[in-house]
Amino acid sequence: MSRVASVKRQFGHRARLGLSPAEVSAADAQAHAARTMWNLLHAWWQMMPKDRRTLANADAAIRQSRKDVDFLAVLPAQAARAVLKAYFQAWKNCWEGRADAPNFKGRFRSVMSVDIPQGRDLNVKRVHRRWGMVNLPKIGRVRFRWTKGLPVGRRADSENRITGARLVKDALGWHIAFRVMTQEPAPDPHTGPEVGIDVGVIVPLALSDGTAYEHGAWLTEREKARLLRLEQLAARRKQHRKPGERTSRRLHRTYDEIAGLRAKAKRRAADWQHRTTTTIARTYGTVVVEALTVTNMVKSARGTVDVPGKNVAQKAGLNRSIAAEAWGRTVTLLAYRLERNGGILVKVPASGTSQRCSACGLITPGSRESQAVFVCKNPGCGWSGNADHNAARNLLHLYRIGLVAVPAAGRAVVRRARRVKPPTVR
Structure with missing residues (x-):
């Protein structure tokens, strides 16, 4: 037995x-x-x-x-x-x-x-x-x-x-x-397909098979208007406080209401991440993501007094959008859910994946026409499609040729050893 x-x-x-x-x-x-x-x-x-x-x-x-x-x-x-x-x-x-x-x-x-x-x-x-x-x-x-x-x-x-x-x-x-x-009993190996996932701000999760997972605003229009009124009220009440004076109870109550609305938005975002990662982990056996260093991506562009930065306000807005998507938490949820379902999560290098054409494999200047459209400028190719799905296909290609950056699950080490091909001697 x-x-x-x-x-x-x-x-x-x-x-x-x-x-x-x-x-x-x-x-x-x-x-x-x-x-x-x-x-x-x-x-x-x-x-x-x-x-x-x-x-x-x-x-x-x-x-x-x-x-x-x-x-x-x-x-x-x-x-x-x-x-x-x-x-x-x-x-x-x-x-x-x-x-x-x-x-x-x-x-x-x-x-x-x-x-x-x-x-x-x-x-x-x-x-x-x-x-x-x-x-x-x-x-x-x-x-x-x-x-x-x-x-x-x-x-x-x-x-x-x-x-x-x-x-x-x-x-x-x-x-x-x-x-x-x-x-718990060890799960059987997941027999689902392989997929690459590109994370973004406009499209939160774009898959290499053409699937996209999007979400709307975390607060309703009525809640947004209430949050704006509370923030304006807090700013007015803060102006009347003298230097060194203790914060009034009214201002504390206003801060508590603001924190409550922001916590509600955060919970809705976490709920969307839990549901989405559960669906992906049950559908696919191998998920390939970018090895991103988010802390470096959200650094301020303010610069120094001698060398001031450029487009500081635009970079600050982009940093807030990246932080709101919580890419690191999405990858963490995917990792342990895939492990429970018998799948694996693999990280590959992220450099060049958004500029490379997934059809011909070449990086041609000017192919990324906008945030959402990719048109290959290679005369012999001319492929066009969604830029996020193109990046996801490139991520999956890097995994299939064995270019793995960080194995993120226990079985990924063994899988990487099987998938990595020895260099061809010419």
Whole structure:
């Protein structure tokens, strides 16, 4: 009897919490205590000599601070230790060149969050078709929206369980993000076709087979008008504030309403990305995308005082459009969804893919007539078509000849070794 291969999956699931006003105040107090704990750790780190900056000394300092400062005691002990581990991990990321050095967290600039590192403290249960119950340390038993099957009750074991969670507050309220570990059967290799995908601003996703995935505005005309009125109102109220004066409650409420509308638009964009990537992962077996460095693409064109930049306003608008499309998140969603369906995601070099003709393979100056039209200027070709689909066909061509930049999935390494052809000796 053959044994079915299985794979371990670790993923997160975010759900909205149904908190009462008293529970919201308790969660806010814990989040502010966690932020204060981070700032105290950073101040302690700067004051201590290098030979005394150890995890044990920092843990002792945290324990003593929770005894001496009353409002820090509202933070559960496990959450305080999670702040300590996150702070030391931030320094490790800095030393290894993955991030900047950690700094103080501002009251209004940082995300309010509380970590619950142990899953056994949650005691998650489903009580209704749409609602579940979870235990939050020092808050109590609260409701959350049940939108995904979680390994709880009889479905939970040592290989399928909730390993922890984090409380996160955004403009739409408090949410809980579960950390889930499951053991699932390994998917069979996807037998779907190969496709290249070109990302853009006018056409968000253009496929090499001629398919295009587009979306409209994330806010309705009425919501856009309301957002504009709120922004104008906030600007007027900000003018009446004197230098050094605290922000009024009215201005804070206006900022909250603006943040709520922007968060709604962001959620609609994320929902479109989830639905679109799910459809692509179920349809195609191999997806080829560009190896883009988005951070370099959205750099400002302002320049310096000695050498000022050109078309700064136009470049700023393009940067906002690129950031709004969130290309990196789309590729991340495609990667793990393809892996779950047995497909692979491959990245190829992006240079020259928008200028090359996918029919004759030549780069002729002037072929890219506009943002949407490509007409090959090669006298022997003359092919014309959509510029985005032409770039997607070029991406697929690079993969088929073996020019792979970064394999993005586990099986992509093996697939690349099979697809790469040795150079022809002449």
